[in-house]
Amino acid sequence: MFPNLTIPDFPLSFPLGGMDIAFYAVALVILVTAVMTVAVKNILQSAVFLIFSFVTTAILYLLLHAEFIALAQVMVYVGGVVIFVVFTILLTSHLGEDAFTTKVPRIFTAFVISIAFVFVMIKCILPLPELSSGTVAAPDNYASLEQFALRLLGYGADGFVIPFEIVSILLLMTLICAITVARRSKEEKE
Amino acid sequence: MYVPSVTHPIGDFVREWVPKLSAYLPEQLQSQTLDTIVAFLVNAVICIVAVCAVNIGSAPILIYMERKVCAHVQCRLGPMRLGWHGTIQTIADVIKMLFKEVYAPSGADKLMFYLAPLIVLIAPFMVAALIPFDKNLVVSDVSMGIPLIIAVNGFGVLGILLGGWSSNNKYSLLGALRSGAQMISYEISFAMILLFVVMISGSTNLMSITQSQAGTIADWFIFKIPVLGFIGFILFFISSTAEMNRAPFDIAEAEQELTGGYHTEYNGTPFAMFYLAEYIALVTNSALATTCFLGGFHAPCIGVAFVDNYLTMVPGVVWFFAKVFFMIWCYMMVRWTFVRPRVDQLMDFEWKFLLPVNLLLLGAGAAYIVISG
Amino acid sequence: MQENITLVQYFKRYLKRCITGPWSLICGLSVSLKYFLSPWKIVTEQYPENKKTLKMHERYRGRLEMVEDEQGNNRCTACGMCERACPNASINVLSTKNIAGKKVLGRYVYHFASCTQCGLCVEACPFGAIVMSPAFEVATTDPSSLEMILNKKEGQG
Numbered sequence: 186m187f188p189n190l191t192i193p194d195f196p197l198s199f200p201l202g203g204m205d206i207a208f209y210a211v212a213l214v215i216l217v218t219a220v221m222t223v224a225v226k227n228i229l230q231s232a233v234f235l236i237f238s239f240v241t242t243a244i245l246y247l248l249l250h251a252e253f254i255a256l257a258q259v260m261v262y263v264g265g266v267v268i269f270v271v272f273t274i275l276l277t278s279h280l281g282e283d284a285f286t287t288k289v290p291r292i293f294t295a296f297v298i299s300i301a302f303v304f305v306m307i308k309c310i311l312p313l314p315e316l317s318s319g320t321v322a323a324p325d326n327y328a329s330l331e332q333f334a335l336r337l338l339g340y341g342a343d344g345f346v347i348p349f350e351i352v353s354i355l356l357l358m359t360l361i362c363a364i365t366v367a368r369r370s371k372e373e374k375e
Numbered sequence: 376m377y378v379p380s381v382t383h384p385i386g387d388f389v390r391e392w393v394p395k396l397s398a399y400l401p402e403q404l405q406s407q408t409l410d411t412i413v414a415f416l417v418n419a420v421i422c423i424v425a426v427c428a429v430n431i432g433s434a435p436i437l438i439y440m441e442r443k444v445c446a447h448v449q450c451r452l453g454p455m456r457l458g459w460h461g462t463i464q465t466i467a468d469v470i471k472m473l474f475k476e477v478y479a480p481s482g483a484d485k486l487m488f489y490l491a492p493l494i495v496l497i498a499p500f501m502v503a504a505l506i507p508f509d510k511n512l513v514v515s516d517v518s519m520g521i522p523l524i525i526a527v528n529g530f531g532v533l534g535i536l537l538g539g540w541s542s543n544n545k546y547s548l549l550g551a552l553r554s555g556a557q558m559i560s561y562e563i564s565f566a567m568i569l570l571f572v573v574m575i576s577g578s579t580n581l582m583s584i585t586q587s588q589a590g591t592i593a594d595w596f597i598f599k600i601p602v603l604g605f606i607g608f609i610l611f612f613i614s615s616t617a618e619m620n621r622a623p624f625d626i627a628e629a630e631q632e633l634t635g636g637y638h639t640e641y642n643g644t645p646f647a648m649f650y651l652a653e654y655i656a657l658v659t660n661s662a663l664a665t666t667c668f669l670g671g672f673h674a675p676c677i678g679v680a681f682v683d684n685y686l687t688m689v690p691g692v693v694w695f696f697a698k699v700f701f702m703i704w705c706y707m708m709v710r711w712t713f714v715r716p717r718v719d720q721l722m723d724f725e726w727k728f729l730l731p732v733n734l735l736l737l738g739a740g741a742a743y744i745v746i747s748g
Numbered sequence: 749m750q751e752n753i754t755l756v757q758y759f760k761r762y763l764k765r766c767i768t769g770p771w772s773l774i775c776g777l778s779v780s781l782k783y784f785l786s787p788w789k790i791v792t793e794q795y796p797e798n799k800k801t802l803k804m805h806e807r808y809r810g811r812l813e814m815v816e817d818e819q820g821n822n823r824c825t826a827c828g829m830c831e832r833a834c835p836n837a838s839i840n841v842l843s844t845k846n847i848a849g850k851k852v853l854g855r856y857v858y859h860f861a862s863c864t865q866c867g868l869c870v871e872a873c874p875f876g877a878i879v880m881s882p883a884f885e886v887a888t889t890d891p892s893s894l895e896m897i898l899n900k901k902e903g904q905g
Binding site for chain 1: 484486487518519525527528529530533537541548555559562579
Binding site for chain 3: 448449708
């Protein structure tokens, strides 16, 4: 991102490193906003906290040098998904205005499910050697836009052109389906 | 390792001077790390101040300009009383607006109500930080400039939707929904035109997009590709007008139908922030059009060495702002000439005309690049 | 509602609109550009500053006035047409009799406070005795000055 940059003795090792401080700050914000998303009674406020959670996740990606993923996160989730969620909330009147009560068994179920999820995540992720040691870094420009595009549209051994095309066909299908659903049928017109 | 930095000569200047100044400190406090951090913080503050100065400083100028252009189109004089030809009229307006009492309507969602203007301001400020004003006058020269611009544009829609909903007013909600639908639709063609520019220049970095237009006027993207460049420029103009919610596409405000749309209930400073966001978006979109189509900070050389020598003597910043203000003038002329389409006409125009033309343009641009090599 | 047209007709119409639409926009832009570039066409007056040179339009309808010659004689015959034409009763024509016993104008009372400057009285007058004057600085702090008598002399008839 910034070539010709040499700053010699910036402390980048674990306990005092700037990157670590940034990571823990961002992680804290993610956790707080994620909890707020669930805890807030008003459904629109919860959607807004969800947006902040997504944006901070994008900042986490930026810290990991995955710039395109970060931007795609903002583009797709903030610019697309959450906007449509907000739209749906706005178009549905009186949604979330009544404070509903939750019973204990529901909380218990949620607790069990989340514990199970966390367990599965730890079980899957921890065995990876790169993550537990934390030393292996991706090569330079690994997640840059050019590399990304070349691999996404490459038709060699490590190219992803066929999944890419399948996804585009899926999107086209979705578009056509949306038009078919939204179209007024002939009987209705008469 | 990723260390944020400022690559501008001013940044180098600060990095050079901070160690020299820190030599006067007591011995125990001196360290190279501290120097680096202090230099970075000083540079960051300079960057923030620069972006704020360009954005907030340009808003009163633009409001004055808008009033004057509007008046002269309509055979009027515009503001004439305060200062020479009414020059301090807008400053008086800003001061009036800032000293007003800020209050929310009863039943409004206070948190969302005050959050919305802040969210609207995110996108223009972030885009302004990416624009190269001169060869080495850019706040953050990121490699993914264009995707970042497309990404942060989504915040504008969000702010308008939240502002309209939290006002607890049906006109605000209607305006917000209409403008949300409009901005989401036009964002697609906006992004596609930027993709066209990326395709021609082969880069997503705004600085290298500008540098690839170096040379004479014929090298600017609006003229470089025979007809397609001009069509692309027109399409960018249309979609950015809709993206900014400016007339003739000001469905969001539509005073005659919606009593002001999403900011009906806003007053004082929050309203000033919506207003500010609108005008900063005008600057940033004009700057984007300048960067992508009109050659950025390059002088309009015509290929005659004698004239070009004089033209290139003018600093790039001056050329850049001259082009930006020309673009702003174009936006204003369009605003005060054309009538507002209906909502359904607006959507028809986007989905049935603009989007197919954009797709055709992308295909034709690709064909041109393949043929011309 | 939808008319049936062939595909060829549809495309012809579409292409025609693609040309006529932008052309009309260009026409509109050229008009506003013309006005933008011609500052001498501006109609706004800088009123208090140019008080001395300001000339009112001749079609402007200000206060009601009576047409009088040099001797102050008017043409009013006290017929009362204006009084009848006035929609909000701002005019009272008080007639009197002259020496010959003929009905002439005594006092022409004009209530400026209730007048809307519609000009119906001027249209109604068969002799052209009254006009709307171009005076526009008519504000006053004294309400009694709004009741005025327009004629200086009694009518000759």
